[in-house]
Amino acid sequence: MEHSLSVSIVIPIGPAESIIPVGLIEDLRSIPSASEIIFVVCHQRFDDQYKQDIVATLAPFQVSWLESGQGRAVQMNYGAQAAQGEFIWFLHVDSRFSVELVESLWVNLSRAPDKLHYCLLQFLADGSNGMALNGWGANLRSRLLGIPFGDQGFAISKTLFAQVGGYPEDASYGEDHLFVWYARQRGIKLKCCTQYLQTSARKYRDKGWWYLTCRYQYLWIRQAIPELLKLLKQRYFSARCQR
Known part of the structure; x- marks a missing residue:
């Protein structure tokens, strides 16, 4: 494994989250010890003793607790600004991953x-039936169309992150989706880590698989169309200038 890499893991925690899942804590212990771990909360729900316990559990990692404004984009940008690593790996608080994924991602x-790096997606068995299809569709969309989403664990150098401009804080949804388009519009290519990053499927269980699947498909396609047109326009004028 590339232990010499300087990586900051940024994990935004929403206002509804009251604990850090034990599974994620266990998985974080598999990353190289030189890594930095940054939890970013938007409404303080953790007392000092709980935070100290997490820091002690994750020793010898450098662990930081930050508080920012509300919104995943705001939290991730705030964490990225504070990150000391050369690279930033953005994870969701309900993510799970293997040692093999860490090894592959660090090599990449x-x-x-x-490049902008992402992982293959697999849903945990805490949702409704049909989630295997959602995972298959997400991986096909990522590899065929070059459109991964944030639950696939974006990893990028801090320099490139700044060039992209961070996550759009004014977007009502899909800040991770837009970040990918902004990166591509700046000529940044994608690289897939061919290991599975797992994520919770609870929201599909709670809101209904059919409803949420159709809604997400509609929303990302509606958001993608204008960004695709911008990208095609850029490529058209770039090709004309090179003639």
Whole structure:
């Protein structure tokens, strides 16, 4: 493994979250010890003793607790600004991952530092039936169309993150989706870590698989169309200038 890499893991925690899942804590212990872990809360729900316990559990990692304004984009940008690592890996608080994923991702970051990295997606067995289809669709969309989403664990150099401009804080939804488009519009290519990053499917269980699946498909396609047109326009004028 590329232990010499300097990586900051930024994990935004929403106002409804009252604990850090034990599974995530266990998985974080598998990353190289030189890594930095940053939890970003938007409404303080954790007392000092709980935070101290998490820091002690994750020793010898450098662990920070930050408080920012509300909104995932705001929290991730705030965490990225505070990050000391050369690379930033954005994770959701309900993410799970293997040692093999860490090894593969660290190698990819070392060999392709100029790319936006993401992982294959797999849903945990805490949702409704049909989630295997959602995971398959997400991976097909990512690899065929070059449109991964944030639950696939974006990893990028801090320099490139600044060039992209961070996550759009004024977007009503899909800040991670837009971030990918902004990166591509700046000529940044994507790199897939061919290991599975797992994420919770509870929201599909709670709101209904059919409803949420159709809603998400509609929302990302509606958001993607204007960004695709911008990208095609850029490529058209770039091609004309090179003639």
